[in-house]
Amino acid sequence: MSTHAAHTVAVRTHGVDMFFGDGETKVTALKQADFEANRGELIMLVGPSGCGKTTLLSVIAGTLTPQTGTVEVFGQRLDGLSQEELTTFRRKHLGFVFQSFNLIPTLTVLENVMVPLLIQGAAHDEAVAKARAMLEKVGLKGREYGQPNALSGGQQQRVAIARALVHEPSLLICDEPTSALDKDTGAQIMQMVRDLSRSPERCVVVVTHDHRIFRFADRIAEMEDGRIRRVVEDASLLDTNHL
Amino acid sequence: MYRLALNMLFGDRAKLAMLLCGLAFSALLMAQQTSVFFGIMSWTYTPVYNIRAPIWVSDPMVEQANDAKPMRDTDLYRVRSVDGVAWAAPLHTSFLQARMQDGNFKLITMVGIDADTFAGAPAVLSQGLIEDLRLPNTVIVDEWGAQLMGRVTKGPDGKDVVIPLKVGDTFEVNDLEARIVGICKVRRAFTGGPFVYTTYDRTKLYTLGARRTLSFMLVEPQAGVDPVKLCARIEADTGLKAWTSDTVIWSWSDRSLARNTFWWFWKNTGIPFSFGTAVALGLFVGIAVSGQTFYSFVLENLKYFAAIKAMGAGMGVIARMLLVQAFTAGLLGFGLGVGMAQAIGRAMIEKGMPPFIMFPQIFWATLALVLGISLVSAIIGIIKVSRVDAATVFRG
Structure with missing residues (x-):
């Protein structure tokens, strides 16, 4: 990946087709989807339900392998990689923020944040130190040993962001990060994502329906029927009623 | 993780x-x-456990330790004459009815041991002396038997209280007096009845009518003689069945009486x-x-x-x-x-x-x-x- 350091494109998909099932039950999720996201950029994927946003996000995250087309993330071609190689790639380079937080309720806040580090094979003490530091960054110092369920929705999403960034991934994938949050909390969360991800070595892809957070995007890619319809920098150019 | x-x-x-x-x-x-x-x-191989002798000899048709098939007394002399045998003692076992002083009957397992050597006698006596077994009409009863055969009386609260048998008490077997001169500690038997020890000769009186009373022979090999090899020699010379007395039921030894008893019950009971x-x-x-x-x-x-x-x-x-x-x-x-x-x-x-x-x-x-x-x-x-x-x- 270092050979691509000067390259500005962080994520690129080209001619990606993705369908599920076959025969009469065949559903086409992506049709020749071409997408690009740059380093240091926060880009949002928007569009109506069923347009293929989540499928494209899964393809970029390496959790789904497209039938055709190429997928490149920070210079690494994902299409053609084995499941094991994809798993290793995700472990090293990807961070995830999920719609429903996916914090493990039986673990403490600190332990939840330690998970990506431990998956990478970090020593326990090192993982504790890094997780603590990250929780401090997201404003949750003193909450380390509480259970996630004891936190508010906004606080839980902050824990999720800490977990997504603690191992310093290149690509941060956010799936509807504000859908379970009120307007102000959602704005705070997006501001935090934006601040923490501002780095030329990082890219943030956010899938969202929430037009209240469009202003945090550097660019917005609008999807329709399994392909990118257009990419805009100004959210006001989008027809939010259509989304 | x-x-x-x-x-x-x-x-x-x-x-x-x-x-x-x-x-x-x-x-x-x-x-x-x-x-x-x-x-x-x-409990099925209790006789072998209670009576520690290196070799047991039985009728060839015997399959397990509770299955005594009486032999002739002369078989004892034949076994004693086998090369490598240091000594051989007779042993009698039989199930009999004991009549208690209150007229009640109890099933007992009578064990007759050699009065000269006391080979086969219980190892631990909690009351009495083994030598007193040489006195007329005497028996030794195990602790559980003393309790089981004890006298039932009413306690101060009206409930039944068992007064266990003790040294000096008597009961009858085949209308002959059996006077207790000792209480012993032994493992209980699968067959149920308590053990009543007496001398081998006296069992002929208690089992009135039985033509043969020699159930087993207890054999000690001479020093340096391998018990397994001696068993084979006894079988070859006498036509009887010889067993070793090890109680390791997991062993593969066909000669172990305990093991054969254990597996006999395994195969023949539910x-x-x-x-x-x-x-x-x-x-x-x-x-x-x-x-x-x-x-x-x-x-x-x-x-x-x-x-x-x-x-x-x-x-x-x-x-x-x-x-x-x-x-x-x-x-x-x-x-x-x-x-x-x-x-x-x-x-x-x-x-x-x-x-x-x-x-x-x-x-x-x-x-x-x-x-x-x-x-x-x-x-x-x-x-x-x-x-x-x-x-x-x-x-x-």
Whole structure:
């Protein structure tokens, strides 16, 4: 990946087709989807339900392998990689923020944040130190040993962001990060994502329906029927009623 | 990750409690039933256990220690004449009715031992002297028999109280007086009746009418003579059957009277089947309850395992996490179950009923089975998690 350091494109998909099932039950999720996201950029994927946003996000995250087309993330071609190689790639380079937080309720806040580090094979003490530091960054110092369920929705999403960034991934994938949050909390969360991800070595892809957070995007890619319809920098150019 | 896996397990206390209950109950049922089974089965070779002689000689048709087929007294001299025999003593065993002073009858196992050598006498006497057995009409009764054959009277509260037999008390066998000169400590017999020891010659009186009274011969090899080889020589020279007296039922020795007795009861009674059913039930209950509970634990955590997969954990790591969780629960359940089985066993031993012997093999076999249950539970969970697509984490 270092050979691509000067390259500005962080994520690129080209001619990606993705369908599920076959025969009469065949559903086409992506049709020749071409997408690009740059380093240091926060880009949002928007569009109506069923347009293929989540499928494209899964393809970029390496959790789904497209039938055709190429997928490149920070210079690494994902299409053609084995499941094991994809798993290793995700472990090293990807961070995830999920719609429903996916914090493990039986673990403490600190332990939840330690998970990506431990998956990478970090020593326990090192993982504790890094997780603590990250929780401090997201404003949750003193909450380390509480259970996630004891936190508010906004606080839980902050824990999720800490977990997504603690191992310093290149690509941060956010799936509807504000859908379970009120307007102000959602704005705070997006501001935090934006601040923490501002780095030329990082890219943030956010899938969202929430037009209240469009202003945090550097660019917005609008999807329709399994392909990118257009990419805009100004959210006001989008027809939010259509989304 | 393994520490986190354990925290996930211990964090869900309700599930953990259910899981431990299933595993502990399973371990308890398997260990306790097996220990009682072996306890009862150990009673089958009680004669060999109580009477320690290197070699037992019997009629060739005898299959086990409780199956006495009387021989001629002259057979004793034939055995004594076999090269390598240091000494041979007669032994009589028979089931007789004892008439108590209150007119009640009790079934007893009469054991007649050689009055000269006392070969076959009980090793421990809690009352009396073995030499007093040489006095006329004398017997030694075991402690349980003294209790069983004791006199029942009313206590101050109106309840029945048993006054055990003691030295000096008498009862009758075949209308002949039997005067107690000793109380001994021996292991109880599977056949039920208490042991009443007397001299071999006197058994001819008590078993009035029996033409032959020689049930077994107890043989001591000369110094340096291998008991197994001597057994073969006795059989070749006399046509009788010779047995070794080791009580290791797990051995492959065809000559062990205890082992042959144990396996005779195994093959010819329904005891192994009934206890085996209880043990199998324990195993199935364990698999069903633990497997189901662990599966439900995995189902509840499925989306978190999917998230962990998406974050880059391979199936190997997740499988090991599930194995750590299942085996930890298994070990805890095993500890609780076997601990309870031991506690129940100790209480049983104090009361003497039912017998309870937890061989090390039972301990390790129960551990292996409980860990097997855990393994099955873990495999079910691993299969479920392996089928979960990491992409499901993006579907709400």
